[in-house]
Amino acid sequence: xxxxxxxxxxxxxxxxxxxxxxxxxxxxxxxxxxxxxxxxxxxxxxxxxxxxxxxxxxxxxxxxxxxxxxxxxxxxxxxxxxxxxxxxxxxxxxxxxxxxxxxxxxxxxxxxxxxxxxxxxxxxxxxxxxxxxxxxxxxxxxxxxxxxxxxxxxxxxxxxxxxxxxxxxxxxxxxxxxxxxxxxxxxxxxxxxxxxxxxxxxxxxxxxxxxxxxxxxxxxxxxxxxxxxxxxxxxxxxxxxxxxxxxxxxxxxxxxxxxxxxxxxxxxxxxxxxxxxxxxxxxxxxxxxxxxxxxxxxxxxxxxxxxxxxxxxxxxxxxxxxxxxxxxxxxxxxxxxxxxxxxxxxxxxxxx
Amino acid sequence: xxxxxxxxxxxxxxxxxxxxxxxxxxxxxxxxxxxxxxxxxxxxxxxxxxxxxxxxxxxxxxxxxxxxxxxxxxxxxxxxxxxxxxxxxxxxxxxxxxxxxxxxxxxxxxxxxxxxxxxxxxxxxxxxxxxxxxxxxxxxxxxxxxxxxxxxxxxxxxxxxxxxxxxxxxxxxxxxxxxxxxxxxxxxxxxxxxxxxxxxxxxxxxxxxxxxxxxxxxxxxxxxxxxxxxxxxxxxxxxxxxxxxxxxxxxxxxxxxxxxxxxxxxxxxxxxxxxxxxxxxxxxxxxxxxxxxxxxxxxxxxxxxxxxxxxxxxxxxxxxxxxxxxxxxxxxxxxxxxxxxxxxxxxxxxxxxxxxxxxxxxxxxxxxxxxxxxxxxxxxxxxxxxxxxxxxxxxxxxxxxxxxxxxxxxxxxxxxxxxxxxxxxxxxxxxxxxxxxxxxxxxxxxxxxxxxxxxxxxxxxxx
Numbered sequence: 001x002x003x004x005x006x007x008x009x010x011x012x013x014x015x016x017x018x019x020x021x022x023x024x025x026x027x028x029x030x031x032x033x034x035x036x037x038x039x040x041x042x043x044x045x046x047x048x049x050x051x052x053x054x055x056x057x058x059x060x061x062x063x064x065x066x067x068x069x070x071x072x073x074x075x076x077x078x079x080x081x082x083x084x085x086x087x088x089x090x091x092x093x094x095x096x097x098x099x100x101x102x103x104x105x106x107x108x109x110x111x112x113x114x115x116x117x118x119x120x121x122x123x124x125x126x127x128x129x130x131x132x133x134x135x136x137x138x139x140x141x142x143x144x145x146x147x148x149x150x151x152x153x154x155x156x157x158x159x160x161x162x163x164x165x166x167x168x169x170x171x172x173x174x175x176x177x178x179x180x181x182x183x184x185x186x187x188x189x190x191x192x193x194x195x196x197x198x199x200x201x202x203x204x205x206x207x208x209x210x211x212x213x214x215x216x217x218x219x220x221x222x223x224x225x226x227x228x229x230x231x232x233x234x235x236x237x238x239x240x241x242x243x244x245x246x247x248x249x250x251x252x253x254x255x256x257x258x259x260x261x262x263x264x265x266x267x268x269x270x271x272x273x274x275x276x277x278x279x280x281x282x283x284x285x286x287x288x289x290x291x292x293x294x295x296x297x298x299x300x301x302x303x304x305x306x307x308x309x310x311x312x313x314x315x316x317x318x319x320x321x322x323x324x325x326x327x328x329x330x331x332x333x334x335x336x337x338x339x340x341x342x343x344x345x346x347x348x349x350x351x352x
Numbered sequence: 353x354x355x356x357x358x359x360x361x362x363x364x365x366x367x368x369x370x371x372x373x374x375x376x377x378x379x380x381x382x383x384x385x386x387x388x389x390x391x392x393x394x395x396x397x398x399x400x401x402x403x404x405x406x407x408x409x410x411x412x413x414x415x416x417x418x419x420x421x422x423x424x425x426x427x428x429x430x431x432x433x434x435x436x437x438x439x440x441x442x443x444x445x446x447x448x449x450x451x452x453x454x455x456x457x458x459x460x461x462x463x464x465x466x467x468x469x470x471x472x473x474x475x476x477x478x479x480x481x482x483x484x485x486x487x488x489x490x491x492x493x494x495x496x497x498x499x500x501x502x503x504x505x506x507x508x509x510x511x512x513x514x515x516x517x518x519x520x521x522x523x524x525x526x527x528x529x530x531x532x533x534x535x536x537x538x539x540x541x542x543x544x545x546x547x548x549x550x551x552x553x554x555x556x557x558x559x560x561x562x563x564x565x566x567x568x569x570x571x572x573x574x575x576x577x578x579x580x581x582x583x584x585x586x587x588x589x590x591x592x593x594x595x596x597x598x599x600x601x602x603x604x605x606x607x608x609x610x611x612x613x614x615x616x617x618x619x620x621x622x623x624x625x626x627x628x629x630x631x632x633x634x635x636x637x638x639x640x641x642x643x644x645x646x647x648x649x650x651x652x653x654x655x656x657x658x659x660x661x662x663x664x665x666x667x668x669x670x671x672x673x674x675x676x677x678x679x680x681x682x683x684x685x686x687x688x689x690x691x692x693x694x695x696x697x698x699x700x701x702x703x704x705x706x707x708x709x710x711x712x713x714x715x716x717x718x719x720x721x722x723x724x725x726x727x728x729x730x731x732x733x734x735x736x737x738x739x740x741x742x743x744x745x746x747x748x749x750x751x752x753x754x755x756x757x758x759x760x761x762x763x764x765x766x767x768x769x770x771x772x773x774x775x776x777x778x779x780x781x782x783x784x785x786x787x788x789x790x791x792x793x794x795x796x797x798x799x800x801x802x803x804x805x806x807x808x809x810x811x812x813x814x815x
Binding site for chain 2: 022023024025026027028029030031032033034035036037038240242285290338339340342345
């Protein structure tokens with residue numbers, strides 16, 4: 001009988017389990033891909049939507065400004081060039097297609113007869129027709145104060161340093177006692193461009209920098225619940241920037257948070273670095289360079305950002321170190337980018 | 353000392369073992385008619401000629417991963433509505449630390465519609481023992497993988513570069529069975545003082561399935577690539593279902609309901625085996641294998657399958673946002689009408705008992721000791737319906753006064769609820785008898801050991 005009592009007692013003891021109190025915060029670690037995609041040279045060269053304004057002055061047609069003048073018929077062979085420049089770093093651009101629109105308003109006190117043309121040339125030379133990329137003729141006269149616009153679609157052209165526009169074969173009837181007191185505004189807008197290839201001179205760089213006003217708002221509501229017992233923030237971790245670069249360009253990017261003249265913090269510890277692909281003798285890329293840049297999200301950084309009132313951002317690209325005269329980027333050479341968060345969250349399991 | 357050592361070794365081993373059945377009832381020798389459904393050789397032990405039961409039932413609900421105490425504590429914390437991250441996390445941490453590899457939630461009921469046992473005598477001795485029964489069963493079992501909880505609790509970094517199946521598995525079955533059980537005693541006289549009775553028994557069951565759903569073979573694999581470069585979810589689903597779908601319910605009418613009740617949606621056969629040995633009415637041992645059988649569902653039976661993989665690498669600005677939305681046709685859902693077969697959850701049970709104290713006799717046919725200690729071991733073979741792969745070891749004591757009173761307690765380890773304390777009581781008033789049993793008394797000792805609740809009631813006429 002005693003064995004039975006012992007047996008039941010032991011069984012009960014084994015069945016009972018002491019509660020171990022584990023009151024540590026619930027920490028959840030998440031790896032989550034946020035965003036990804038490929039950038040092509042068409043994405044990086046933001047030409048679309050760019051506008052360029054020019055003016056035709058009375059001098060361009062051989063008339064003085066703000067004086068009463070009279071003239072017999074005028075025949076002007078060329079007015080221009082009106083250049084849409086490319087960057088100095090660019091050796092050439094091979095364009096699959098480009099769509100440019102032009103707007104003109106005749107503010108001269110004389111009419112332009114029908115039949116004048118707008119010509120787009122790859123160089124300033126008007127003595128040859130070999131550099132004409134596109135030409136279109138206005139079939140209607142442009143009256144005083146009249147407006148007109150045209151749209152140019154050009155395919156498969158190579159542009160070197162700039163595109164040059166000319167107004168050619170302009171005819172004006174004889175006029176008496178008129179005053180040229182205004183210029184004629186012309187606006188060119190690149191509506192659409194599809195690049196096939198771009199060549200960049202080696203050992204060149206472009207740097208952009210700007211300062212913008214910044215207000216982080218109430219960032220503390222995100223990083224801190226106001227609980228002093230938790231030494232770290234409720235959210236911390238990293239944003240990992242993964243790049244796979246098939247373009248032969250190096251780049252560097254940074255955003256610095258400032259409080260007036262005082263540097264408070266920056267997005268990247270040591271700038272976002274992008275290494276360029278290697279090239280062959282013709283400047284064509286031969287490999288893909290993968291790199292990881294890390295943004296550390298910690299409470300102190302978020303606090304610093306909250307205190308900032310402006311951001312200085314800087315961006316540079318260069319072709320330094322290449323031993324060929326120029327490097328070539330085709331539309332198939334992509335820059336792959338992916339941002340993955342590696343976050344540590346402190347969870348409240350009683351709050352949904 | 354040697355015996356005590358063996359006892360401790362046995363108890364320790366039972367900790368690493370892992371079936372949910374009404375174990376408390378098994379310690380009640382007077383509930384032989386009900387217990388015979390777990391061992392067919394238990395019929396005929398407690399009556400001379402005839403026994404008829406009146407709608408006895410057993411219902412239970414339980415799980416193997418969280419206790420009543422955990423749930424109470426969680427609700428208390430939840431009601432505080434705290435916005436702070438400094439909350440009492442011990443409850444949640446405790447639940448998570450106690451999770452099993454497979455976490456089960458089970459609910460079920462067995463209702464005996466008709467149960468008659470009768471003995472056939474020859475030369476004033478029992479020649480054959482018979483039992484006719486009709487029962488209704490409904491069992492539902494949900495298994496939740498540990499990985500599902502940990503994924504939300506610890507985050508997917510915990511499973512970096514691992515593929516984990518996070519799909520809960522559901523199986524539910526409602527069926528009726530019509531059984532005939534037959535047993536025969538074989539008397540062996542080993543020597544002048546030792547009589548041995550060996551009783552083999554077998555129950556044949558005609559099974560009528562009413563409704564079923566089974567997702568046992570479905571998988572949802574979740575994979576986090578190194579450094580989180582991508583996350584992939586691969587669904588490989590297979591759902592067997594009969595009379596479960598909304599469409600089926602909407603098409604139900606008086607005739608179809610009548611047909612469902614009488615003919616069922618599927619039929620099958622089952623068989624239970626058992627054999628027991630009793631020596632001098634004092635020591636007994638038995639082994640049984642029950643719920644061996646299957647049901648083939650033919651009516652409104654469908655196999656729904658789906659295969660789909662979704663890979664997330666971040667929002668891709670090169671793609672249209674519509675490409676990230678999962679549409680129904682992408683899931684490759686296929687519903688095929690056709691018969692399928694499901695089993696009913698086999699279990700193995702081994703038991704032993706020892707009677708001591710004063711020996712008594714009731715109406716000359718029933719000899720028993722006032723005190724009995726019994727031991728049961730129950731083993732399921734899969735986490736399915738009312739079977740679990742977690743073995744159960746139970747020891748119990750009962751005090752018996754003829755057929756008037758039988759009361760006892762038991763303690764169990766393993767099984768679905770990982771341990772329980774139970775009790776039973778039986779009253780006999782002449783030919784009429786009734787009793788209760790439960791395995792839910794663990795709460796009285798500690799709310800942290802209570803992971804289920806159950807109740808059995810029976811009443812019968814005994815001649």
